[in-house]
Amino acid sequence: MSPRISPVTRVVAIGIGAALFFVLGRFLAIPTPIPNTTINLQYAVLAVFAVLYGPLVGVLAGLIGHVLVDATGFGMWPTWETGSAVFALIVGLVMLHNHVREGEFPRPTLVRFVLAVVVANAVTWVLWAPIGDVLIMGEPASKVFTQGVIAFVVNSVTAAVLGGIILGIYARSRTRTGSLTLDR
Template sequence: MAKKMSPVVQVVAIGIGAALFFVLGRFAAIPTPIPNVSIALQYAILAVFAVLFGPVSGSLIGGIGHVLIDATGYGIWASWEISSAVVGLIIGAMMIGNKVYEGELPTKTIVRFNISVVVAHALSWMLVAPLGDILIYSEPANKVFVQGVTAFASNALTTGIIGTLVLIAYAKTRTQTGSLSTEA
């Protein structure tokens, strides 16, 4: 996010991002052998929105989107909803200053994106979610840490691959600053 965006653009991005997060999380989840953990494609979209619109939008998209998924499924599970918000927050914060919105996506930005994805998912699913499950819901530690490691591995992998491909495609659709010239 190189330039300041209007609040209207931010609100629209949050609404669209949360809706996409919800639809993918509710209807495109791929089950894993670990109970209550699925391969979640929605985190790739969350990551792309966090890159383009920043950490606040990313956090709100992840939190709101996950609340909608849980509210229409197995019920509110605050520790995992908070973790989704943390994913958007961390990726957005680690990607501040990128120029993807302007069509620039050099290799170093792709590397930084994938590092931010791994850090965000590691902290969210191997620390925040399990500790929240233990502290809020008195869940057994061995169960929630197995769920957390599984969620980390599947989410980091799918977000890294799909998110990178979406960012590459998006950057190619943008006109780079200074790429247009006038003819004499």
């Protein structure tokens, strides 16, 4: 059973997660040929935080981090900002009851993580954000759905690969419960 995460730890994780999301999203976004669509490394980090600290931490880190990214240069896009929260919520919920923090990251957990990332990206970038942009922002459907599909593909790959690597390294760095024995 996973040790409980204290409220203080959750607040610190939200702050660190939002800060990492902001720095990666603002300064390390890699442009794609589609306007206003980038390859985003921050979704790997956001997925890791959702796995390690739960969906609430992921939701708040993603929302705060994305608002900061948009507020400092891209303009406010509420459907894409809340999309980061939706992404983290889905990953966090699918990955509940994992044992990565206890040093366990077996292949079935990795597969569940990759599936969570792909489903979360599909719901977020192919449905949530584009539909919201059409309904709320009055954007042309062809434009925002094209952006959404590109975001789905690149974010799925980066979050699954980098997030999986980060979680694997993290799990290996942890001492497994019951792995220490007393020599007599």
